[in-house]
Amino acid sequence: MMDKLWMAPQGLHIEPAESGDAATLARLHEQGFYRGWPVADFVSFLGERNTPAYIACDARRRIAGFALIRAVADEAELLTIAVDPKWRGKGVGRALLEAVFADLMLSPAKRMFLEVDEQNHAAIALYKRLGFVTISSRKGYYARPDGSAATALVMARDLG
Numbered sequence: 001m002m003d004k005l006w007m008a009p010q011g012l013h014i015e016p017a018e019s020g021d022a023a024t025l026a027r028l029h030e031q032g033f034y035r036g037w038p039v040a041d042f043v044s045f046l047g048e049r050n051t052p053a054y055i056a057c058d059a060r061r062r063i064a065g066f067a068l069i070r071a072v073a074d075e076a077e078l079l080t081i082a083v084d085p086k087w088r089g090k091g092v093g094r095a096l097l098e099a100v101f102a103d104l105m106l107s108p109a110k111r112m113f114l115e116v117d118e119q120n121h122a123a124i125a126l127y128k129r130l131g132f133v134t135i136s137s138r139k140g141y142y143a144r145p146d147g148s149a150a151t152a153l154v155m156a157r158d159l160g
């Protein structure tokens with residue numbers, strides 16, 4: 001069977017993550033967020049059919065970034081996306097999301113949702129660029145390092 005593969009900038013490509021990528025994804029995620037997720041969480045996500053991850057990597061499979069989604073019936077959720085700090089601003093995040101949209105075209109998912117800290121300007125710019133619109137906000141959703149609570153925006157985009 002032909003494996004799934006999508007083009008990405010900078011000589012990278014996008015492909016589905018495998019269970020052996022859990023530790024690398026946990027490390028990348030930790031670099032992108034104040035609170036990391038345990039490797040065990042990534043092991044279980046990667047072992048479940050409805051929570052696939054996609055990696056941006058080079059020909060030697062060195063990983064520059066990833067996106068993790070949950071797809072249930074006609075809804076999909078972006079659980080997280082993170083790009084290695086030295087690879088940011090080069091179109092990797094955009095390529096990851098475009099690969100996710102392309103793959104979801106083959107699924108029953110009709111709409112995609114995500115939550116983002118309202119102060120995460122880079123992520124919000126990326127999501128708006130790709131057609132997400134803010135549908136609501138949730139106060140006190142994220143804890144900040146200084147103990148204050150951040151508001152999350154809920155954004156959505158139609159698929160297909």
Ligand SMILES: CC(C)(COP(=O)(O)OP(=O)(O)OC[C@H]1O[C@@H](n2cnc3c(N)ncnc32)[C@H](O)[C@@H]1OP(=O)(O)O)[C@@H](O)C(=O)NCCC(=O)NCCS
Pocket residue numbers: 031032033080081082083084087088089090091092093094095115116117120121122123125126127129
């Ligand atoms: C958010 C993140 C995934 C973006 O990945 P990236 O590979 O740097 O993004 P891209 O280079 O593909 O940028 C795509 C678009 O997003 C926007 N964007 C990305 N970074 C930006 C920044 N720092 N400032 C403003 N806009 C930005 C731009 O509009 C860009 O469009 P353009 O190519 O037309 O200029 C990355 O910054 C990251 O890993 N951050 C830490 C983790 C995180 O916050 N994840 C999202 C949580 S919900």
